[in-house]
Amino acid sequence: MTQPTGKLTEEKVFKDPVHRYIHVRDKLIWDLIGTSEFQRLRRIRQLGTTYLTFHGAEHSRFNHSLGVYEIVRRIVDDVFRGRAEWNEEERMLVLCAALLHDLGHGPFSHSFEKVFHLDHEDFTRAIILGDTEVNKVLSKVGKDFPKNVAEVIAKTYPNKQVVSLISSQIDADRMDYLQRDAYYTGVSYGHFDMERILRVMRPREDQVVIKQSGMHAVEDYIMSRYQMYWQVYFHPVTRSAEVILTKILHRAKQLHQEYYTFKQEPTHFYSIFEDELSLKDYLKLDESVILFYFQAWQEESDPVLSDLCNRFMNRNLFKYVEFHPTNEQMMKLMELTSLFKKAGIDPDYYLVVDSSSDLPYDFYRPGEEEERLPIHLLKTNGDLRELSRESEIVDAISGKRRTDHKLYFPLDLLENMSSKKAVKKKILELLHIHK
Incomplete structure (x- = not known):
């Protein structure tokens, strides 16, 4: 009988x-x-509502987690092994962290977290x-192993x-999701020469x-x-679906607090x-x-919940226009809010500004909320x-945050x-829609 930290009698693939191929040789993994x-x-799903924009994006966090594990396994077994700066005793620790790094993600990941003020990293820790x-x-390895x-x-x-290896500006997590998301969305932007990068990686003390x-x-x-963020992750149609998803969850919570009688009771949501x-x-x-x-709530008597669920399930998404949060545009938004109310359309659910922002690369800035380890060349x-x-x-885009704002609304209504x-x-x- 092999021990939990021992090798499998036969490699799993x-x-x-x-x-x-993803190779599993350790019984623990x-x-x-x-x-x-x-x-x-x-x-x-790895990409939440993106499947409503790119129909192939049906891959899961399971796929991605195995991929991150495989990249780290290749680094520590093929690139770092035998090098003085790499401690072989850390091997199982980093393999487990790679495999389990996304364990706490909830359904539709970031949208779900935003509505209910949750953090998947807290749940990852809680599960471990x-x-x-x-x-x-994990505890079979040692008392402190789960904590590590x-x-x-x-x-x-x-x-x-x-x-x-798990979390930096050039880590196994990013290297897997860029290639995997490009493959499943069918775009060409996320492809890069990972084989070359792995060959030139070297361990240093810290x-x-x-x-x-x-x-x-x-x-x-x-x-x-950079291209994947703007062409795939921040795609305005995907964000429209996210807006509707978040509004469904907000509406269901509000109705629950108002003692609305659901035809399909939200049992899983009570806590x-x-x-x-x-x-x-x-x-x-x-x-x-x-x-x-969402399927069941299409039949609810509440018109907002019913309509939003119908939109999400049948991909009747909100349209959008560019929005810049200048004083003039904010005044226009206030006027639109008032007009939506006059029209009998609730602006809380049907007039939504959504913003996406990305910083493609940054160098080390100590003391900031999210310190970023830079990429160093040897x-x-x-x-x-x-x-x-x-x-x-890289210098041309370093430290430059790009932000995009859209205003979403139901043109059909x-x-x-x-x-x-x-x-x-x-x-x-x-x-600016003229009929």
């Missing part, structure tokens, strides 16, 4: 469209994959440290070199660095990330609505559960040089208004 908490990730199957598997895994994921583990000869592969990676969400209740939530309620003489000091391409034609005309004029 997952076929994967991005990495071709195989046991973690088999836990109910990890299997739950099969029922949570709580009374769970994952914790039982949680610290690596939380970026508080003392060995920053280990942390940087970080992972890149040999100078690999700079152009890293430039390509950073530009791929969230009452701010008493336990880990056990959280783990029962996945996207199949959420979609069951020069031939052994010196380290921060990437943007060597690369004109406005166009179908048979009464209040003057109000309708004024709204469409303000939205």
Whole structure:
């Protein structure tokens, strides 16, 4: 009988469209994959509502987690092994952290978190440290092992070199999701030469660095990330679906607080609505559960909940116009809000400003809320040089935050208004829609 930290008698292999094969040789990893908490990730999409924009984006957090594990396995087994700066004793720790880094994600991930003020990282920690199957598997290694895994994921583990493999500006997490998301959405932006990057990675005392000869592969990676954010992750149609999703959840919570009688009682939501969400209740939530309620709530007597659910389930999304939060535009938004009320359309649910923002690369700025470890190049003489000091391409986008604002609204409701034609005309004029 092999020990939990021992090798499997026979290697297990997952076929994967991005990495071709994902290799599992350690019993500990195989046991973690088999836990109910990890299997739950099969029922949570990696890209939330993006499947309503790019129809192939049906891949799951399960796919991605295996991919991150495989990249880290290749780094520590093929690139770092035998190098003086790498401690082989950290191998299982970093492999487990790579596999479990997204364990706490909820259905539709960030949209769900935003509505209910949750943090998936808190739940990842709770699953690893709580009374769970994952914790039982990890605890077989040692009493402190679950805590160490949680610290690596939380970026508080003392060995920053280990942390940087999972979370930095060039980590296994980003390298997997860029390629995987590009593959499943069918776009070309997320492709870069990962094989080259892995070959030029080197361990250093407190970080992972890149040999100078690999700079152009890293430039390509950073530009791929930049393009993926603006062409895929911040796609305005995906954001329209997210707006509707969040408004459904807000509406359901409001109706519950007003003692509305649901035809389909929101049983799975009670503990969230009452701010008493336990880990056990959280783990029962996945996207199949959420979609069951959205399907059922199309028949509710509340017109707002019914309409929003119908829109989400049948992809009748909100339209959008560019919005810039200047004084003039904010005055226009106030006027639109008043006109929506006159038209009998609740602006709280049907007139929404959504903003997306990204910082593609930044160098180290101590003391900031989110300190970013920079990418360092290892020069031939052994010196380290921060990437943007060597690369004109990276220097051009370093520290530059780009933000995009859109105003979302239901054009079909406005166009179908048979009464209040003057109000309708004024709204469409303000939205620059001329009929």
